[in-house]
Amino acid sequence: MADNKNTNVKGISRRRVVTGFGALAAAGFLPRQLPAQNSVNEAETLIIGGGIAGASTAMHLAELGRDVLLLERGDIASEASGQNMGGLGGNGWGNNPNLLSYLTAGGVEIFRHMQIDLGYDMEFRMSGTMTAIHNEAQYEYYQDQVASLRSGGYEIELLSPQEALALEPQANGELLGYVHTSQRGQADPVKSTRAFAHAAEMAGAKIHTGQNVIAITPQSRGGYSLQTQTGEYRCQTLVLATGAWCGPVGKMLGLNIPIVPIRGQMWATKSLPPRIFNTIGSAESSVAWSRNNGSDDVTPPNLTHKNTNRSTRHLYGRQRKNGEIIFGGDRESLGYILNPDPAGIEINRGHAAEVIPVLTTLPIARTWSGMMPFSLDGAPIIGKIPLRDNLFIVSGLASSGFGRGPMAGKLVAEYIHTGHMSGVLTQSDPARCVTE
Ligand SMILES: Cc1cc2nc3c(=O)[nH]c(=O)nc-3n(C[C@H](O)[C@H](O)[C@H](O)COP(=O)(O)OP(=O)(O)OC[C@H]3O[C@@H](n4cnc5c(N)ncnc54)[C@H](O)[C@@H]3O)c2cc1C
Incomplete structure (x- = not known):
């Protein structure tokens, strides 16, 4: 071979x-x-x-x-x-x-x-990631992050909405800006x-x-x-x-x-022609976790919920090779309960549509969930x-x-x-x- x-x-x-x-x-x-x-x-x-x-x-x-x-x-x-x-x-x-x-x-x-x-064939490609910045506080946080990472030799840049649209035409041009990381990829x-x-x-x-x-x-x-x-x-x-x-x-x-089992959940549209090229994220959760990561003796850091109450919204998504646009982000500690939570899926869909507005018009075709291994520290x-x-x-x-x-x-x-x-x-x- x-x-x-x-x-x-x-x-x-x-x-x-x-x-x-x-x-x-x-x-x-x-x-x-x-x-x-x-x-x-x-x-x-x-x-x-x-x-x-x-x-x-x-x-x-x-x-x-x-x-x-x-x-x-x-x-x-x-x-x-x-x-x-x-x-x-x-x-x-x-x-x-x-x-x-x-x-x-x-x-x-x-x-x-x-x-x-x-x-x-793993459907691997170096797509890059576009992380949306929704407000001034997020912009300031990422200005510092990007400067610090760049001084350490890492590849990351802050883009204006116009620059972002040249790489991701479906992105929302009304947001404050985007963090672009070229060294990120995706695969099936x-x-x-x-x-x-x-x-x-x-x-x-x-x-x-x-x-x-x-x-x-x-x-x-x-x-x-x-x-x-x-x-x-x-x-x-x-x-x-x-x-x-x-x-x-x-x-x-x-x-x-x-190691604590943390439920992650996702949703997908039906298959559509190619229109989203990067993986997509949002700055909201990083800023929230930088202020308070929510951890304690039995709760790992950086979850979206604590004691079933939402503390922030987290977002990740992409368009698969088969055309489905998929998004998710919630991270909740519920033991080994796996059923997706429809209310959380709707909040995540709203968050995704703030970044990729066309999602407002696209119905959810399927949802699923999985168990992530979070360590306590x-x-x-x-x-x-x-x-x-x-x-x-x-x-x-x-x-x-x-x-x-x-x-x-x-x-x-x-x-x-x-x-x-x-x-x-x-x-x-x-x-x-x-x-x-
Ligand atoms: C919705 C969701 C979205 C995510 N998105 C991303 C992403 O975009 N990028 C990213 O990098 N990561 C992502 N993750 C996290 C990533 O999927 C996990 O961190 C990773 O898959 C963990 O891999 P693993 O091999 O450690 O665990 P697993 O894939 O869970 O494998 C562990 C295996 O052990 C087996 N096992 C357990 N107990 C036994 C036993 N007693 N005997 C035999 N077999 C046993 C299980 O059946 C299982 O197959 C996401 C996770 C979820 C749920």
Whole structure:
């Protein structure tokens, strides 16, 4: 499949692919491996969770030559990684890349590599993002933000409404201005996550779907035994990539993993001719969270609601390749309740129409929701959990895990392979927050 022309950009290996085989298989045309019946399945490293974080970890570990098996209770991309908006964040690498730069700019490079070099159709494109500024307070906030980020070497600019309309003709020309970030992109969530899983299989990883892990037992001779509803698995190294379910999975190991499930919800128009080119956002929530992020002992920062009361409006959206215009933004802590809230959808639609006025006339064709893994302190949780042997986690990616999951998976795979924590992972060290 690959012609072994390897180059390297910030540690991301590039293999040029000469067939379009990957795209076919990622779309679901290849059979998945089935677990061996009535026997114990063993692998050196087991990953629980077939979202983008687990699939990327599996791909990168397999590419490093590791014996890896991924367990997913549903299908690949059946939770947040398949339900999100598909926006890839970030402002480039900057002059002095931190964890955020690695996860965002590095993530974009991995998406680019998967689609352009490996031939997967992930609907990836570098669309840029346009963030609407509605009032003076937001304008002042973003003037400072943009100046500070630009001085750090990040790519971001403040545009007048006229300049914004030249890039996004459907944007509201009556607003005060827009923040434009050229280094952001978009991709299809399901196709992309499946592409990572397929690339993992191509590199030698095994993937067992329909395997709900219900018990995890540390073994006296080292390693772990995992019980699913239909089988038993054993490994030396275990990786938790279970997104919003890290809490209950951590309990199986006697651990308290402070990840709170946060409901996100979205709506879509019917398919329409292309008319929105960037991903679209609004400055309202950033300014509100800069004043009061709403966090406490049981509530993560930067939600739109507290105790069911709305504190701000958040907005993200884009037009998909199939023509649907999709928007969302609400982030609410409700346990594992998943039903979309129609009142919140209407508020979000009104917010979107303030930025893209044509939306006022377009009815909602469908709505959906998903569970985001928010950590209590707002930072990702990526690395080794020191309270147990050979136990790793890649999670806490909150509302940005589609874009950040690929690099998070690469970083944790390299940690497992080398035994050394990359310096940037200091900021996401599980030791700071995972307890017994
Ligand atoms: C509406 C919405 C919009 C969003 N928009 C964006 C966006 O535009 N850009 C962005 O970057 N991010 C976005 N996000 C956030 C992003 O989707 C998540 O951060 C990311 O998908 C998390 O990936 P994950 O692999 O950690 O978790 P998941 O995708 O949730 O994967 C975890 C997997 O673990 C499996 N699992 C759990 N428990 C078990 C068990 N016991 N046994 C076996 N398997 C188990 C689950 O079935 C699941 O498939 C959005 C999320 C939502 C809900």
